[in-house]
Amino acid sequence: MLALRLLTGIPLALAAIWFVLTQTSDNILYALTVIAALAGWEWAGLAKARTVAVKIMYGLVLAMTFWSLVQLDRAMLIKLQILTTLFWLAAVIYLSRVKSVATHSRLSGIKLILGVIVVVPALIAIWLLHRFNPEWLLFGMSMVWVADIGAYFAGRQFGKNKLAVVLSPGKTREGFYGAMILTLLYSLLVSAFYFKLTSTPLLLTLLMTFVLTVFSVAGDLFESLLKRQAGVKDSGKILPGHGGVLDRVDSLTATMSLFSVATLYIYHLDWMI
Numbered sequence: 639m640l641a642l643r644l645l646t647g648i649p650l651a652l653a654a655i656w657f658v659l660t661q662t663s664d665n666i667l668y669a670l671t672v673i674a675a676l677a678g679w680e681w682a683g684l685a686k687a688r689t690v691a692v693k694i695m696y697g698l699v700l701a702m703t704f705w706s707l708v709q710l711d712r713a714m715l716i717k718l719q720i721l722t723t724l725f726w727l728a729a730v731i732y733l734s735r736v737k738s739v740a741t742h743s744r745l746s747g748i749k750l751i752l753g754v755i756v757v758v759p760a761l762i763a764i765w766l767l768h769r770f771n772p773e774w775l776l777f778g779m780s781m782v783w784v785a786d787i788g789a790y791f792a793g794r795q796f797g798k799n800k801l802a803v804v805l806s807p808g809k810t811r812e813g814f815y816g817a818m819i820l821t822l823l824y825s826l827l828v829s830a831f832y833f834k835l836t837s838t839p840l841l842l843t844l845l846m847t848f849v850l851t852v853f854s855v856a857g858d859l860f861e862s863l864l865k866r867q868a869g870v871k872d873s874g875k876i877l878p879g880h881g882g883v884l885d886r887v888d889s890l891t892a893t894m895s896l897f898s899v900a901t902l903y904i905y906h907l908d909w910m911i
Contacts, residue, residue: 650886655776659772659773663765666765667705670704670764671701674700674761676883677883678699678757680883681873682696682697682753683873684749684865684867684868684870684873684884685868686742686744686749687745700753704762707758715762715766716902718759718895719759719895719899720899722755722759722760723895723896723899726893726895730856737804739867741867756860760887760890760893761894764890764894767898777833778893779894781851782893784821784824785854785889786817787820788817789809789817793808793809793813793816796810796816797813799812802859805859805862809855809858814855817851817854822848825844825847826844829843829844842900843904846904849896850897853889853892857889857892857893861884
């Protein structure tokens, strides 16, 4: 299983890095629109849509919603990212209190609405950050990848105490600690030696990294909740060893709005240029 994950994951990560660093923001916009459509297809399945027509329609709804919202003015986009960050803060509190998960057999309208809230603002944040600076976007995305790596290997090596047994029995507190330590170390090194941050900005970066790692885990657990309610192991089968598109971007959906807000208010960098 690990070999298959690596065989798929490493080329996928390298392709993502190449695409972020070499492509124009217009091409990023087109790619994110396709991702929105694929994520919508999978999300409709998690919401118990049983027909291909409904899945296609919902994928198109997410793609068109994303495409439309990127046309909004600066003030609205800032408010959208702030509201999404607050949503994920509430999600962290909610997920920490979940005691049981019941499976559902009918199409859930609430989950379809949640799909828009979870997927679309994160993709908008990615596009906005790329317009500002592709390397800065890659910094935010790579912190999430490092958190995933830290959680996976620390959990395999040291995992004993369950983190959220109801939502995801395989996740452990030790895995979470591994994710936090590795991500903080990575963030410190990149911030200090590549982006040359010092003093207060550097300390605020570490604080943001701490919160980002928590949000990253919350995004993973949120999708795990949806999958358990839907009675499926993965959101899709498009990526061997990883599952579907949502299985790969679940942590990004929970973190990119936070990172975009931090870019504006911690570093005073304007991603609206």
